[in-house]
Amino acid sequence: MKYYVVDAFTDQIFKGNPAGVCVVDEFPDTSFMQSIAYENNLSETAFVVPRDGYFDLKWFTPELEMDLCGHATLASAYVVHHYVNPGLMEMNFHTLSGILNVVKKEDLFELNFPARISEKIDSFPLIEEILGAAPIELYATRNQVRTRYYAVLAAEEQVEQFVPDFELIKKLPQSFGLVITAKGSSSDFVSRFFAPHAGVNEDPVTGSVHCTLIPYWSEKLGKNKLLARQLSKRGGVLYCENLADRVSIGGHAVLYLEGNLQI
Incomplete structure (x- = not known):
């Protein structure tokens, strides 16, 4: 099985978020893909199946299959552009979250993802205990079984020093995890994401949480880009745009490893 590791949302090796990308003719059994992800022990391992004019894509943490992942989609687009279909500038990935379009523009890959609007929570004593104080605002996004919490803090330094x-x-x-975020000093906003339930204590750079952060900060700051x-x-850098019911998330990527899994 052809295998790559790509550092996503960075233009420097050993920065950003590393994702494993496995290129296969057909998806293996789900338990087998989960075993590979557990063995790889990266926050995400992606499986890409080239089709006629599009690509099937799945993502796995070491513990579970995901319904959406930004950095592993970016890594998959990098692998497709450089190795699977060299020079391809626009890619459509068929996923559990629908069709995700990725476009290569100069040195950036731009991901078009669904926006995920959060609901406001008045208070949550356990989160206050985790943070050591009440956040300015608290939000949540939910699916059928999991909730992702978003705590807004007063300053970038609080996010950095937490x-x-x-x-x-x-x-x-x-x-599924806790996001902390604040208005940025050298950027529009900053964040960190913790997901120990998924086998990922702190995720280095998380595209999917920006599906919620982009609409939030776009409204707060009065700007779409x-x-x-x-x-x-x-660390990692994301170039974001609010597109109403969609968001655009742009990032760089660099190759760390190219090889074969002997399975």
């Missing part, structure tokens, strides 16, 4: 207690974060009921930074140890 020390997570992962065991406490795991106590959030039916949760936004520069975002994720303040993990590896």
Whole structure:
């Protein structure tokens, strides 16, 4: 099985978010793909199946299959553009979240994703305990089984200096993770994302949470084009645009590894 590791949302090796990309003729059994993702031990492993004019795409964390992933989609587009169909400038990926379009524009890959609007929560004592104080605002997005919480803090420094207690974060009921965000100083907004339930303590750069952050900060800041930074140890930069019911998320990518899985 052809295998690549791509650092996404960065133009420097060892930065951004590394994603595994497996190129296959057909999807293997789900449990087999999950085993590969567990063995790879990256926040996401993508599986790409080239079709006639489009690509099927699935994503797995070490613990579960995802319905949407930004950085592994960017990594998959990078692999398609450079190795699967060299020079291809526009790609359509068929996924659990519908058809996702990716366009290569100069040195950026631009992802067109569905916007995910959050609902406001008045208070949540456990999140206040996790943060050490009440956030300015608190929001959540939900699917049938999981909730992702978004805590808005007063300053970028609070996001950067936050020390997570992962065991406490795991106590959030039916949760997929916790996002903390604030208005940025050298960017429009910043964030960090913690998902210990999915086997990912802190995700370095997370495209999917920006499906919610972009509409939020677009409204707060009164602008549709936004520069975002994720303040993990590896760090990453996202070039964002609010498109009403969709969002555009642009990023760079660099290749770390090309090889074969012996399975």
